[in-house]
Amino acid sequence: MELSRQQCDNxxxxxxxxxxxxxxxxxxxxxxxxxxAYSQANTDAFLSGVFSSAAVWQLFSFAGWVGVVMFLxxxxxxxxxxxxxxxxxxxxxxKSHLAKLWRLLVPVFLLYFVIYHYGFQQDHNWxxxxxxxxxxxxxxxxxxxxxxxxxxxxxxxxxxxQFYLLFLAIRRxxxxxxxxxxxxxxxxxxxxxxTFSADASWWVRQNAIxxxxxxxxxxxxxxxxxxxxxxxxxxxxxxxxxIVALIMLSLCLTIKxxxxxxxxxxxxxxxxxxxxxxxxxxxxxxxxxASLFVIxxxxxxxxxxxxxxxxxxxxxxxxxxxIAVFVLSGFHHLIMKRYSTR
Numbered sequence: 442m443e444l445s446r447q448q449c450d451n452x453x454x455x456x457x458x459x460x461x462x463x464x465x466x467x468x469x470x471x472x473x474x475x476x477x478a479y480s481q482a483n484t485d486a487f488l489s490g491v492f493s494s495a496a497v498w499q500l501f502s503f504a505g506w507v508g509v510v511m512f513l514x515x516x517x518x519x520x521x522x523x524x525x526x527x528x529x530x531x532x533x534x535x536k537s538h539l540a541k542l543w544r545l546l547v548p549v550f551l552l553y554f555v556i557y558h559y560g561f562q563q564d565h566n567w568x569x570x571x572x573x574x575x576x577x578x579x580x581x582x583x584x585x586x587x588x589x590x591x592x593x594x595x596x597x598x599x600x601x602x603q604f605y606l607l608f609l610a611i612r613r614x615x616x617x618x619x620x621x622x623x624x625x626x627x628x629x630x631x632x633x634x635x636t637f638s639a640d641a642s643w644w645v646r647q648n649a650i651x652x653x654x655x656x657x658x659x660x661x662x663x664x665x666x667x668x669x670x671x672x673x674x675x676x677x678x679x680x681x682x683x684i685v686a687l688i689m690l691s692l693c694l695t696i697k698x699x700x701x702x703x704x705x706x707x708x709x710x711x712x713x714x715x716x717x718x719x720x721x722x723x724x725x726x727x728x729x730x731a732s733l734f735v736i737x738x739x740x741x742x743x744x745x746x747x748x749x750x751x752x753x754x755x756x757x758x759x760x761x762x763x764i765a766v767f768v769l770s771g772f773h774h775l776i777m778k779r780y781s782t783r
């Protein structure tokens with residue numbers, strides 16, 4: 442299977458838009474998702490308002506987290522396409538990926554820290570600060586730490602670093618073993634949902650062990666052989682797959698017994714969707730997705746601070762937030778691009 446650069450950018454574009462809006466509206470509406478730990482109360486709260494005037498924002502709040510799935514899928518896909526089973530120098534490989542993550546995280550996280558703790562006089566926890574900057578915050582006990590140093594969304598950096606290192610260990614496995622890992626991971630997700638406490642579930646889902654399914658499926662997708670098909674036939678298949686996957690994804694998001702398959706049908710839906718529809722605007726969002734991801738948490742924090750006493754409507758608050766995020770992310774992307782070129 443081969444995804445074009447445009448398709449990858451479109452997938453990343455959809456994914457980052459879901460994440461950016463989701464991370465803003467979830468606290469505004471008080472409707473939380475089941476990304477880290479399944480709660481029937483979250484599902485019931487979403488379903489009770491699905492026909493309300495705020496249904497669109499509730500959908501982002503409850504289901505927008507699936508954008509994370511697609512970033513992990515594309516990470517597995519991209520690593521396998523780039524490195525395959527060829528020789529890798531582990532030291533240089535680890536150094537390169539660590540440097541990339543630090544360049545993205547450190548400047549923005551420190552800016553966030555200064556504004557949050559010194560500008561807004563919020564308490565801080567130095568253990569969490571150090572853990573965040575060393576990508577080990579994922580390993581802390583969630584029940585005792587609860588992301589004492591915001592922002593929680595940066596947990597992704599620690600998880601993706603784990604995947605970068607894990608890739609070295611599993612990249613030479615044949616497809617049968619990779620499918621076995623997918624099946625084992627789905628089984629683990631069932632065990633977590635039905636037997637683990639909420640705090641333990643959070644710990645699993647903050648680390649690579651809880652997100653193996655999309656990452657390994659990305660690796661498998663990169664190995665799939667190409668099949669020549671007529672464009673019209675391919676379009677028809679994508680339309681059918683998109684509809685079926687969307688129906689199944691809706692069921693997986695709202696039925697506990699199907700919840701572990703959410704990531705599988707998320708991948709099928711967005712891969713099929715990009716085979717049907719592409720947009721330059723969405724692709725641009727994908728191209729600057731790294732900047733959008735690191736910028737939006739502290740913009741969100743500032744907006745929460747000033748919107749707490751405002752009488753603005755939800756749509757007005759979301760509009761102001763998104764404009765600020767895109768303007769700052771555009772500048773950030775240009776700076777990072779110039780820095781990497783030098």
